[in-house]
Amino acid sequence: MSQDIWKKLRQVIAAYDVPGALVDYKQCVNGHINETYQVFLADNGAHDRFVLQKINHYVFKDPVLVMRNIAEIARHLQGKERADECDIITFLANKEGKNYTVVDGEYWRLCEYVEDSVSFDFAEDSQVLYSAGYAFGRFCALLADLPMERLSETIPNFHNTKMRLEAFFAAVEEDPLGRAKDVAAEIAFFAEQRELASTLTEMLERGEIPLRVVHNDTKYNNILMHKDTLEPLCVIDLDTVMPGLIMHDFGDAIRFAANTALEDEPDLSKVGLHMENYRQFTKGFMSACGSFITPREIETMALGAVTITIELASRFLADYLLGDKYFRIHREGHNLDRARCQIKLAQDMLAHYDEMCAIVKESCQQAW
Ligand code: GN1
Numbered sequence: 001m002s003q004d005i006w007k008k009l010r011q012v013i014a015a016y017d018v019p020g021a022l023v024d025y026k027q028c029v030n031g032h033i034n035e036t037y038q039v040f041l042a043d044n045g046a047h048d049r050f051v052l053q054k055i056n057h058y059v060f061k062d063p064v065l066v067m068r069n070i071a072e073i074a075r076h077l078q079g080k081e082r083a084d085e086c087d088i089i090t091f092l093a094n095k096e097g098k099n100y101t102v103v104d105g106e107y108w109r110l111c112e113y114v115e116d117s118v119s120f121d122f123a124e125d126s127q128v129l130y131s132a133g134y135a136f137g138r139f140c141a142l143l144a145d146l147p148m149e150r151l152s153e154t155i156p157n158f159h160n161t162k163m164r165l166e167a168f169f170a171a172v173e174e175d176p177l178g179r180a181k182d183v184a185a186e187i188a189f190f191a192e193q194r195e196l197a198s199t200l201t202e203m204l205e206r207g208e209i210p211l212r213v214v215h216n217d218t219k220y221n222n223i224l225m226h227k228d229t230l231e232p233l234c235v236i237d238l239d240t241v242m243p244g245l246i247m248h249d250f251g252d253a254i255r256f257a258a259n260t261a262l263e264d265e266p267d268l269s270k271v272g273l274h275m276e277n278y279r280q281f282t283k284g285f286m287s288a289c290g291s292f293i294t295p296r297e298i299e300t301m302a303l304g305a306v307t308i309t310i311e312l313a314s315r316f317l318a319d320y321l322l323g324d325k326y327f328r329i330h331r332e333g334h335n336l337d338r339a340r341c342q343i344k345l346a347q348d349m350l351a352h353y354d355e356m357c358a359i360v361k362e363s364c365q366q367a368w
């Protein structure tokens with residue numbers, strides 16, 4: 001297996017005009033979808049580090065579209081003055097000028113390692129969340145004038161929560177592994193929350209909230225930070241940047257960074273909304289994008305957090321019922337733990353919903 005990986009990584013690197021030979025690699029394990037490696041190249045004593053990633057072809061049916069979107073985003077940003085600002089990941093062109101390389105039917109891409117960067121799976125310090133919020137908000141602000149038709153939908157209906165819940169109940173019906181009987185309480189939760197969780201989808205259908213170019217996967221670990229100053233250096237994971245809802249970007253970040261526990265914490269007594277993290281992230285996010293979004297979007301920011309948390313819970317549980325084909329698991333019942341953790345978090349958000357809305361409003365007033 002390890003021999004195969006060496007061979008594969010070498011084959012991919014050979015497609016690029018980069019100096020040196022592969023001397024070491026390290027697999028990164030925190031993403032659930034793509035396969036990511038840090039690769040170390042050496043050339044006459046000089047060392048260089050890159051990141052090589054294999055796009056998950058099961059999840060992204062058309063990897064070329066993914067890479068075309070990313071090139072489109074880079075092109076859009078190149079025209080903007082952005083000195084001293086958080087960067088956005090870009091991929092190197094191979095010898096054929098493409099930003100991806102196909103080896104044995106698999107799609108790979110290479111980027112430079114961002115020096116002095118770290119990313120976190122858990123937000124330790126509330127203060128740092130202001131700048132994380134600002135970075136994700138600014139990301140949407142910078143893409144606000146990118147004509148939407150230039151981007152393709154890399155995963156159709158990615159955050160269509162109404163459809164996600166339909167898919168979840170279909171998985172319950174299908175129940176190929178007989179697992180549904182053990183999760184009756186969880187299934188009841190989704191039945192209860194179905195209407196609320198479909199609200200944003202319906203508002204979008206009625207034209208009450210706009211589609212925008214958004215990131216769609218705003219996990220805290222998708223911002224690389226400077227290891228000493230903790231300033232955001234680079235927004236990564238642009239695979240799902242496409243038209244979507246801004247409160248989903250806000251909400252997905254909250255879901256991850258304002259949880260008092262990790263995303264897959266099995267001890268539910270540890271799971272809940274971290275109000276100070278929520279407040280700091282919200283302040284940062286709203287100060288970056290509050291000035292161009294509509295009152296309706298501001299009103300539904302907190303609902304975005306509840307919605308995306310319920311949606312992801314349903315995706316994790318559906319995957320558990322269907323045999324863990326989508327999200328990579330690292331232990332038996334991992335997707336079930338993830339789903340339960342997200343349900344608990346959503347319940348805690350609902351219990352603090354008014355306060356969440358008040359903080360969004362307050363952050364907007366402070367911002368302008
Ligand atoms: C997946 O690949 P990763 O870990 O960044 C998923 C997101 C989920 C997230 C949950 C394309 O993101 O939607 O929110 O897991 N990405 C895709 O951790 O489905």
Ligand code: MG
Binds near residue numbers: 033217
């Ligand atoms: Mg992702």
